[in-house]
Amino acid sequence: MELKRVVVTGLGALTPIGNTKDEFWDALISGKSGAAPITYFDTEKFKTKFACELKNFNVEDFINRKDARKMDRFAQYAMVASDEAIVDSKLDLEKVNKLRVGVIWGAGIGGLETFQQEVLNFADGDGTPRFNPFFIPKMIADIAPGNISIKHGFMGPNYTTVSACASSANAIFDSLNMIRLGHCDVIVTGGSEAAVTIAGMGGFNAMHALSTRNESPETASRPFDATRDGFVLGEGAGAIILEEYEHAKARGAKIYAELLGGGLSSxxxxxxxxxxxxxxxxxxxxxxxxxxxxxxxxxxxxxxxxTSTPLGDVAELKAISEVFGDHAQNININSTKSMTGHLLGAAGAIESIASILAMEHGIVPPTINHKVVDENIDPKLNLTLNKAQKRDVKVVMSNTFGFGGHNACVLFKKLD
Known part of the structure; x- marks a missing residue:
């Protein structure tokens, strides 16, 4: 069986450094940090008092109040980013065969804020289980692709991949396989997360995963720096329209890149x-x-x-040197988490978008906040430190790894 080619025809981003794909890209190449003191709740008693929250975002600018109240923030974010990607793709939703359009979405946690609030409400009550009838549908991780498909009438494969921080890269790889095996013409894929909550911050603090650099949030995410002390929690969504090449070509679609392949391991x-x-x-x-x-x-x-963790950064760079040998020194390596923070289940989607845009614009975004050399890291590696670098990028790889040992990797190429 001959595998079909799969291309990227639409992008959408809702991130701590930009609420559209274009704003996101401009912030990336300028080295903008999205970290700031948390505004969602009182952090007085928390070890970490900052995160990468969305800025100047009002969901009612995109979704009417009645519908928005039925969604956890992670699902709201999914709707906004996917809508941008669909518009960007210029798909004619009146003509496309919706039986062959799927939605495969990644979320590592799902509706954490909804779960947290419902349990707190119950604990504050008299023991009577007065739960909101939308509690379960708002909380479950698979509701994001469900809502996307309901809005647009997409009747192809519809599910969520959950592999912690590898979730949306997993979703992208699954989508690739669905299309190249001939099951779909188009898939809306990506991921979203909204874990900047009392439970999210408290939980990650308890396991000593987060940076506690409260005096300087904007410099706290410092991948590959010897003084890194943990990741910075982020939130948002990234959406990618994947399409079978001949289908995209027939309708004259703009093609950002070809998705050539992916990998999974534990x-x-x-x-x-x-x-x-x-x-x-x-x-x-x-x-x-x-x-x-x-x-x-x-x-x-x-x-x-x-991610800016002491163990993870070193292990990943050692692996890159092992796989690529001497060529590793010729690769522009970076970590955009230095700017966005760690979007958990949405990370793979957001970073794939950054990778695709690096190819389109011929610029590799920087790894910001690097000051102190780590002697455990090969000094010959080009980590794209502190300043964007112009580069004709023809092939780009994006790595995402998750708690539980989940590893996912996707690879994009400029279209020949």
């Missing part, structure tokens, strides 16, 4: 810590290259998982 090592030798990361990148039919020396740019 560390099989620890609940939260990466394997120190990056064994699972080596496997996922090799799987991705093989699946895409790309040689290591063809890769120009890697958007790393790069």
């Amino acid at each position: 560390d099989a090592h620890h609940m939260t810590a990466p394997h120190p030798d990056g064994i699972g990361v080596i496997a996922v990148m090799k799987n991705c290259l093989e699946n895409a039919g790309i040689k290591p020396e063809e890769v120009d740019h890697i958007n790393t998982h790069g």
Whole structure:
């Protein structure tokens, strides 16, 4: 069976540094940090008092109040980003065969704020279980693609991938396979997360995962820097329209890039810590290259998982050196989490969009906030430190890894 080609025809982004794909891109190349003191709740007793929240975002500018109240923030974000991507793709929704349009979405946690609020309301009551009838439909992680398909009438495959912080990269790879195997013509894919909540911040603080650099939030996310002390929690959504190449070509669609392949693996090592030798990361990148039919020396740019954690950053860079050998020194490596923070289940989608736009514009966004060299990191690697670098990017890889040892990797190429 001949596999069908899959291309990117639409993008949508709702992020801590920009509420559209264009705003997001402009902020990326200018090295803008999205970290700031938390505004959603009182952080006086919290170890970490900052995060990468959305800025100047009012959901009622996009969704009417009645409908918005039926959605957790993570689902609202999904609706906004996916709408932007659909408009960007210029799909004619009156003509497309909706039986062959799917929605495959990633979310690592889902409706955490809804769950938190309903349980707190119950705890403050007299023990009578007076739960909101929308509690369950607002909370479940699969409701985001459900809502997208309901709005637009998309009747193809519809589900959520849950693999912690690898969730939306997982969704992108699943979508690729659905299209190239001939099951769909178009898939709306990506991911969303809204975990900047009391439970989210408290939980990640309890496991010592977050930076506590409260005196300087904007510099707290510092991947590859020797003084990094944990990740900065972010929120938002990224949406990508994937389309079968001949279908896109027939309607004269703008094509951003070709999605050539992806890879999946497991560390099989620890609940939260990466394997120190990056064994699972080596496997996922090799799987991705093989699946895409790309040689290591063809890769120009890697958007790393790069969360700004002491163990994770070193393990990933060791794995890159192992997989790419001497060519690793020729690759523009970066971590856009230095600006967006860590969007958990939405990270893979947002970082794939950053990777695609780097190809389109010929510029690799920087890894900001780097000041102190880590002696455990190969100094010959080009980590694109502190300033964007012009580069003709023809092939780009995006890595995302999640708690539980989940690893996902996707690879995009400029269309020949």
